[in-house]
Amino acid sequence: MTDTPFSFAPARPRPAWESQQYPPEGASAAEGIRSQLGRPALDLLTVLVREAAQNSWDARTDEAGVDVHFGLDLYTVGAAHANTWRALLLEGCPRNAEHFPLRTSLGRNSIRVLAVSDRGTKGLGGPTRADAVTDGPRDFVTFVRNVGEPRDTQLGGGTYGFGKGIFFMLSRAHTVLIHTRTRHQGRLQTRLIGSALAHSYTESVVGRGEARYTGRHWWGMVSEGLVEPLVDAEADEMAERLGLAPFGADETGTTVVVVDPEIDEDLGSPGDVGDYLAETILWQLWPKMLPRVDGRPAMTFHVTVDGQDHPVPDPALTHPVQMFVEAYRRMNGPESRQLASGRPKRLLGVLGLHDTFVLPWTLTRAAESAGFDDTLVHHVCLMRSAELVVTYAKGVKPQAELKGYAGVFRVDPSMDEVFARAEPPTHDAWNADSLPPDERRYVKAVTRRLTEAQQEISGLRVVVGSEGREMALGAASNYFSDLVRGSSGFGGRHAAFESRTRDDNDPRTTGRTLASRPGRTQAPAHAIAAQTLPRVRVEYVGDPFHTHHHDRPALVQEFKLTGEATVRLDARLSIATSIDATGRDRDGTDQPQPLGWVTPDGTTILGPSALVRNDGHGTWRLLVRPTEDTMTVVEIEAEAVRP
Amino acid sequence: MSVLYPRLLRGRIDALFEEYASVVSPAELTVRASVHDDAAVYVATGGTRVLPDRLDDLAASVRVLARQHGYPYAATRTTEFDVALARLLHGTMDIAPAEAASREVWAFLSLVLMPDVAWWRYPNPPGDRVKNTDITRHVFGRLWWRAELVHDTTLADPYEALTVLGEADFDQVYARRAQIGASPKIVRNLLLVWRSLRDSGELNGVNEREAFRSMLTQLRRVVPFLSLNALDDDALVAELDRTARQAVSAIRAADLA
Amino acid sequence: MTRVAYPYLRPHQAAVEPSAWTLVLGDEPVVLPEALDTWDYNLDLRLRRSIRVDVETIRAQCRLPEEAVLDVCVVWRSSGSGLFGRAAAEHLTEPGVAELDLEVVIPGSVVGGVLDIDTVVVLATPCARVDPLAPWRAGSMIWEQRSSIRLQGDASQFPISVIDFAGTSLPEGAAWHLQISGSLESAAMGSLLLLVNARHKQVAEAFGNAGKPRPVDRLVLSAVHADIARVMVEHALASDEFDDDAEYDEETLGAMLRDVFVRVFGQRTVKDVRLRAKDNPSLVATEVQAAVNIFGGDR
Structure with missing residues (x-):
């Protein structure tokens, strides 16, 4: 252990700071870690609210009956506790305040802190040393020790551990206290540790000359050169001495105490700051306030400033956030529309749109931070599966002064990873350019589809309140049809009912013959017979006419037969049905009856069929007894047979 | 001024039907319900395209009605539901008959606008209930047409004739409508004639359904030469009455024999 | 028989x-x-x-x-x-x-x-x-x-509706507006709609008379026709999904735009025309006029 930077320090009974020296193989400077978030476009408080709440959401226990609660408490450390802070929290720290700005912060008259807490969450569990190998959670190590470690939470909000940087950025002391309670090795354990991410520096060390320090410092119990958190009774006792809110008996969760937070003076009085924080939670986290299936909100929130409660407004009742709540409801309901990319065809996500009159509202700081510059609402709230607000994307301006629309777009789970990679560390935008080319198109497609949907909603307003004019436009439509070549018009092919248009030979038009049906045009001789027997064809002579037979009405159909042969004649009779007379009723007991045949020489042959000798000359007759009040269909079949 | 409704392109109809085939419960389709589909088209001219709000309202009213009949759980009192839905669709859609004859319009309603209701009414539906194959079988289309064929705006309740026949018998009329060339006037009068026969006891002792079908068969036989559509109301009622009585006596004679 | x-x-x-x-x-x-x-x-x-x-x-x-x-x-x-x-x-x-x-x-x-x-x-x-x-x-x-x-065949028809622009957010003084909504993959007959302002007598009448247009109606219709073609071309050029390799299914907006594009620009590539439109947009507009034979005697 002699080569490790901490090896010189003997174990001490009291908690103290340890400063990290550069190991020979190098390490990240504290500034670098702090700035992993980049230069956020949003103000620091907003970033903090978003990042912390995301982390809390990801850390939820998901136990039945346990709500995730997220709180922000801004307060001044009470006089009784302040001395403890000054006495204990400077122990072992670098002497130079430039190297360790906590000195400055604790030297002020009052110590200001922002406690960011979550409950109903797992707490920072797992081993406390980064080199411990475990299959279990590594939240403590990830938060306290490691730098920029990817998170593995499925469809989680904060894809990278960069988010913690905001705590140190917000602290003018670049220092936080981490107070957590978690299930560890089968029981609940409280842990308390301090952490600072200040500035790297060089300092002379007794007996070793100049030494370089990374600017990372931990406050806790030093053991084997490593700062370990205070645990259990020790932690509880220390928390009490520092005036930190204790955990309930079965409670788990984490409180990160940001020491000496940098609060923009423009925000005004502490009361105004409280309102700003509450409204920021409203604008940035409203999806988490909506009731879940069981009717409970996904997360509950509180904000206090100097003990004064600043209630977070109800999104369903607060204008104009309620427009987004309605759009969200539509996104999850039948009015939702699916946005898909064209090539390749992939479902990108679902969109809910709500357009309405926008009631007058006052533009608050929190709304400005959310991306609103005036009281027009024409935004789509973008989110991934975790349903945390990414940003409010501004769209086509509303078409009328008081009109507006709100939208909510949620990425399809299948696409979540792609969009997560498109987010900067602050998770407040989707940048297509940070993706490989084949994935860029998805992000671009969303932008495009959203614009289309927004234009459509403006376009749709076009028709509202304006009845179309009753004017036949068919001709005009045809005039322009060359611009939509290849699209189908509408017409007969949409006919709902099978339409059998009458043939030109319809008897009612021509008085002659019904259409012959395909495949049944003639009565040809059978194929085998055709080799040796002549073909015989029936040629009708006119339509059937009425006559009397034995004093009862009868029909006569005259016909000729071609081909010299012995012929078998068959009469096939039926009743026409349906309005086009195309149907056939052959089943009833009251079918028309073939009475018999009359040969060209006047011989009568009774019965439905007859075997006759045809010489190809003369007119034959079929005699039919029709069924009363029906239309009779006559078909004569003739077939040559061997004599 | 009639309202133009979206028509779902055929490829999309089959694709959606296949997609929904694996659905376990109609409730899963609630999230698929939408007022919009990329593969929906309109006839070029002839009316005003329906507004999404209006489609939304229509779907909402249908769901309210469905809820009264069990939705989203198993459907109850479906006959009553169908009659009420027929009134609702016909009374609110403002759709021209030629538009309503488009099977693709109805496919839009059953596959895009209200797949949840369609699948609730007919769980695991055969294609003809929800696709564009047969309007006389379609979950919504057949009801609109049922109302169109019987409604009479001169009555206090224009849809009073909806309840004269049971579903199965009406389906018979409906299926044979084209064959018997039945205009709404004929269908309406047919129902009235049948009801008055029933009320006057003429149908006592016969299987009513059998007699009704026999009447339709008779009608199919006479329409090749009788133009019912050319007749005034009185003459029409007289001919329908004659045909109905013939059918009933034929049934009685057959029963005796 | x-x-x-x-x-x-x-x-x-x-x-x-x-x-x-x-x-x-x-x-x-x-x-x-x-x-x-x-x-x-x-x-x-x-x-x-x-x-x-x-x-x-x-x-x-x-x-x-x-x-x-x-x-x-x-x-x-x-x-x-x-x-x-x-x-x-x-x-x-x-x-x-x-x-x-x-x-x-x-x-x-x-x-x-x-x-x-x-x-x-x-x-x-x-x-x-x-x-x-x-x-x-x-x-x-x-x-x-x-x-x-x-009365109806399956020949192509252009979707048109005549409405009073006063009831809309469109400028009342405008005469027509081509509404294009949806992606290039959406069905053309669902995403295109030509709105004609009923208040604009001369134009609305021309649409009403299109079956038997008077000379003045012919001029109006031809002007609108050319304008619609121009708007369609511009819409295509403005959409970065519209490119030379794109293949669109039948009856989609993309297929219609491609058809109009090819009629106007023949074998020229989308890339080429897009560059041209950037350098000289007015010339592209004029090329559209020529391609659709504006005021041509034979329409």
């Missing part, structure tokens, strides 16, 4: 002589065409024909009793709507030969597809069965003739 027989005697076809149907469009009647491609639901069909019915011959040849009442009716049936209806009914009360002028109006909203228009002579009321071969039931068709007209 079959033959059919009515259950009663029918007169010679020549006992009824109709003139051809004429269709009244605007003020001018034309002989009923086989197809009316200018029809839509808002166009009611007004038809006229005269008809000469030899009532005496009919009575004799059908052996009708004295009291038999004959009607001439016009009944129709539409394949598009599946509906049937009666458009006219006239009693033939005079003995001898009756000459009538029939005029019927068939509402556009109830028809579509192919419209069959049957002129029929029927028994208006049942009559006594004096002769077993005589027609006796009301509605018995004694003579009929069918005419058909196709």
